[in-house]
Amino acid sequence: MNAVTAGVMISVIIPVYNTAPWLARCLSSIRRSTYRDFEIILVDDGSTDESADICRRFCLREGRARLIRQEHAGVSAARNHGIAASRGKWLVFVDSDDVVSRDFLGLVAQERFQGQDLLLFDFAGQRKERGKQRRIRDFHSDGSGRKALYCKKKDMVSVLEAMLCMRQPVRGANTNLCSPCGRAYRSALVKEKGITFPSDLEICEDRIFNARYFLETGACAYIPKTVYYVESRGDSATHCFHPDYPRQDRRFRRKLRDILKEYGVWGRLKEAYYENVLSAMADVLVKGIFRPGNGLKKWTKYEFCQIMQRDEIYRRALRYNRRCGRMARRALLFFWSRECYGIAALICRAAFVVLERQRGSVRR
Secondary structure: OOOOOOOEEEEEEEEEOOOHHHHHHHHHHHHOOOOOOEEEEEEEOOOOOOHHHHHHHHHHHOOOEEEEEOOOOOHHHHHHHHHHHOOEEEEEEOOOOOEEOOOHHHHHOOHHHOOOOEEEEEEEEOOEEOOEEOOHHHOOOOOOOOOOEEEEHHHHHHHHHHHHOOOOOOOOOOOOOOOOEOEEEEHHHHHHOOOOOOOOOOOOHHHHHHHHHHHHOOEEEEEEEEEEEEOOOOOOHHHOOOOOHHHHHHHHHHHHHHHHHHOOOHHHHHHHHHHHHHHHHHHHHHHHHOOOOOOOOHHHHHHHHHHHHOOHHHHHHHOOOOOOOOHHHHHHHHHHHOOOHHHHHHHHHHHHHHHHHHHHHHHO
């Protein structure tokens, strides 16, 4: 019985959709792992480029890898398909355009962490040297020697609060609490509790998964080592806006609110929830509705604004605008809520320029 059919320590799940230029690099980073007891589950989400061929060739060379094909149904369906097919004690998600350090999986498998339900690690942007990407063999955790930090079930509400407020769980951390990547989930807990990525959401599906998992987690460890390197792409889902975004965001907000109420933490996290809503509203305005060059006509932009202003969740969130968040965001939402769209558009354009400069510095 080989590693694919037998139980393994770690299942690495990689959803793939039209990422051919980056996919081989991602797969090589996992294959170079110093730890060996893992399987790789590639879920091709109906790619139309060379991604499926790259996956097939990789599986021929790597006996621990399997390829699952599905009609294009989105990243949530792909990840759920991978979860259902997994046989590992731990689930690790990797996006097909990112890379991981050689010791990432070995850290997950260390004996001292086997009593935990969730392992969190640090992220970094991919660094370039002389205009070229660093070679994969050079990617390694920082080896800082800082001790892992642990928290119990009663502390996980605070971790979720940090996710909602877009804060780090502890001072000095550089993890991403919204993403399913750069961490390890206990497979038994995911499957026993039926925790899945919502396939009816095109945005923030990972936050719904994490919110539910955080509230089910009995023990968590944060390991202060950089193991996950993110590729910043302007055409990625994270940086794209589409006209259906406001409707999708409202659907996400309702799902998240229902989870908080289901687990009895709504009272404690209500303000953090609305802080998150305010951040999302500003993102929609800056990166979408008033984004330079988005092709939307002025009256179409105003129509989107009015649709948002009629939503009861957004209206309630605005009550918290005066007392939380940065001044720039508070000013933006103040003028926007009073239908001063010209002033709001100017603030958005300035904010977008700042964001583009920040992204450019990461890519460099």
